[in-house]
Amino acid sequence: MRAIQISNVKELKSIEIDAPAAPGPGMALVKTHRMGVCGTDVSCYLGKFPFFDFPRIPGHELGVEVVSVGDGVTNVKSGDACSIEPYMNCGECYACRRGAINCCQNLKVIGVMCDGGLCESFLVRADKLHPSSKLTYDQLALVETLAIGCHANDRGAPTGGDHALIIGMGPIGLATLEFARLTDATVSVMDMNPDRLKFVQDNYGIENTVLFKGDGSEIDRMKELTGGDMYQVITDATGNKHSMSGAFQYLAPTGTLVYVGITTDELSFRHPVMHRPEATIKASRNALPPDFTRIIGLIEDGTINTDPWITHRTSFDGVLNDFESFTKPETGVIKAIIEVV
Template sequence: MKALQLEQPKTWKQIEIDEPDAPGPGEALVRIHRVGVCGTDLGGYLGKFPFFSYPRIPGHELGVEVLEVGPDVKNVQPGDRCSVEPYINCQKCYSCERGLTNCCEEHKTLGVMCDGGLTQRMILPARKLHLANNLTYEQSALVETLAIGCHAVDRAQVKEGETVLIIGAGPIGLSALEFVKVAGARPIVADLSQKRLDFVKTNMGVNDTILVAGDDSDIERLESLTDGRRADVVIDATGNNRSMAGALNMAAFGGRVVYVGITQSNLEFPHAPAMHRRELTLLASRNALSRDFARIIDLIEKGTINTDPWITHHAAFEEVADVFPTWVDPESGVIKAMIHVDG
C-alpha cells in the first residue's frame, strides 16, 4: 500500500507500507480520500514545526470513508463519510479526566507525533470519527482546520458586538475569523501580505484590515478603527514571537489575548505598562475538542459556514513531491490545498 513520507525536512519519499489489520474493538478501518494541507504540514516540510519528528507520514486533515468497523463500534458503519479528529488522547490522564482531551498529557497528533493519513487506508479509533455524510470529502477534510479557530474563539469567550483583532490571515487565522463572525462580533484582520488582506475583503466579507508595518503605525491604524479603544479580543495566529509579544499592546483595557499560533522562541513583553495596567487575560489555545467537530459539520450543512472560498489548490497523490515546495511561498495564494488520495 502506497504512502508519502517526509524522510527529513524538504525530502519526500513514496514508500510501500503494510495493509492494516482488521479493526479491533473500538476501531475502524477507513479509506483516505482527501488530505488537507495546513501550516503544520508546511512547517513540518521546512523542519520548523515543534513536535514534528522524522521520518513521518504526514496528514491530519482527513476526509475518509469507513470500510469496516470492529466489535462494539456503534457511532459509524461501513459506507459512512467522516471527518477525522486527529488528536489521539490517552483517556486516562488528569487532562482527559476533566474533558480536556485537546491537551492530553500523552497527546499525539496524527501526522506529527505519529504517522498520519497520506496513505490509502488506516486504522483509527472509531471515537475520533465524526459523521459527515452530507459533506464532500474536501469539506470533511476542512473541518479540522475550522476546529482550531473554533476552539480559539471559544477560549476567548467572544461576545456579540465585541471587536476582535485577528493577527495572521493564514488558514488558522481565517478559521478563527469564521467563528468571530458566527459569534456576531466585529472582526479586524491584520497581516503582512496585502494579497491575503484582499482575499479576506473579497471572499470573507471583512471590511477592516491592517497591513502590518511592524511599528507604532499598526496601533495607530487599530485605534483609528476602534475610536481609540483597540480590540476587546486579540487572536494571534502567526506563530511569530515578536508578533505574539506585541499582541498585548493591541488589546483594550480588560481585553483578552489568545495565542493560537505556536513558537519555540521565548516571549518577552513589559508587564507593568502592557499586561498589568490593562489587566489583560492571556490564553493559550491548543487543538480542539470533540464537540467542535460536530458543531462545525452542522454549520457547514446549514450553510452558515461557506467552504467555497477555502479550497484554492489541488494535487494528486503522485504530484505532491513536485508541487509542495510551491505551497510554502505565501505569495502562491494557497489558502487550503487538498491532496487527492483516492485508490
C-alpha cells in the same frame, strides 16, 4: 501499500508500507480520499514544529471513507464519509479526567506524533470519526482546521460590544474568523500580506482590515476602527515570535490575548505591557469533539461556505513535486488539498 513520508527537513519520499490488519474492537479501517495541507504540515516539513519527529507520514486534516469496523463500533459503518478528529487522547490522565482531552498529557496527534493519513488506508479509533451524509470529502478534510479556529474563538469568547482582532490570515486565522463573525463582536483582521486582506474583504465582507507595516501605521488604523479603545479580544494566529510578543500593544484595558499559533522561539515583552491593562493571556490547543459536530452542521446548513478556502490541489502522485510550493505565501496558497483517491 503506498504512502508519502516526510523523511527529513524539506525531504518527502514515496514509501511502501504494510497494509493494515482488520480492525479490532473499537477500531475502524478507513480509506483516505482527501488530505488538507495546513500550517502544521508546512512547519513539520520545514523542521520547525516542536512536537514532530522524523520520519513521519503526515496527514491529520482528512476526509475518509469507512471500509470496515471492529466489534463494538456503532457510531459509523462501512461506506460512511467522515472527518477525523486526529487527537488520540489516553482518557486517563488529569487533563482527560477534567474533560480537556485536547490537552491530554499522553496526546498523540496522527500525522504529527504518529503516522497519519497520507496513505491509501489506515486504522483509527472509531470514536474519532465524525460522519456526514451531505459533505464532500473536500469539505470533510477542512473540518479539523475549522475546529482549531472554533476552539480559539471560544477561548477568547468575544461578545457584543467587544472589538475583536485576529492577527494572521492564514488558514487558522481564517478559521477563527469564521466563528468570530458569528458573534456580535466587531471584528478586525490584520496581516502583512495585502492579498490576504483582499481575500477576506472579497469573501467575508470584512472591511475592518489592518495592513501591518511595522511603522506604527497599524496602531493608527486600529484606533480609527475602535474609536481609540483598541481590542478586548485578540487572537494571534501567526506563530511568529515578533507578532506574538508585540500583540500586547493592541489590547484594550482588561483585554484577553489568545495564542493559537505555535512557535519554538522564546517570546519577549516587558511586564508593564501585560500588567498595565490587567491582561489575560490564554493558549488555545487543538479542539474538542463538540467542535467537530458543530462545524459539520454549520457547513451542511450553509452557514460556513468552504468553497473559497481551497486554492491549490495536487494528486497523490503529484505531492513530491508540488508540496514545496504550498510552503510559499507568494503562490497565493490558502489551503491546498491532496487528492489521495
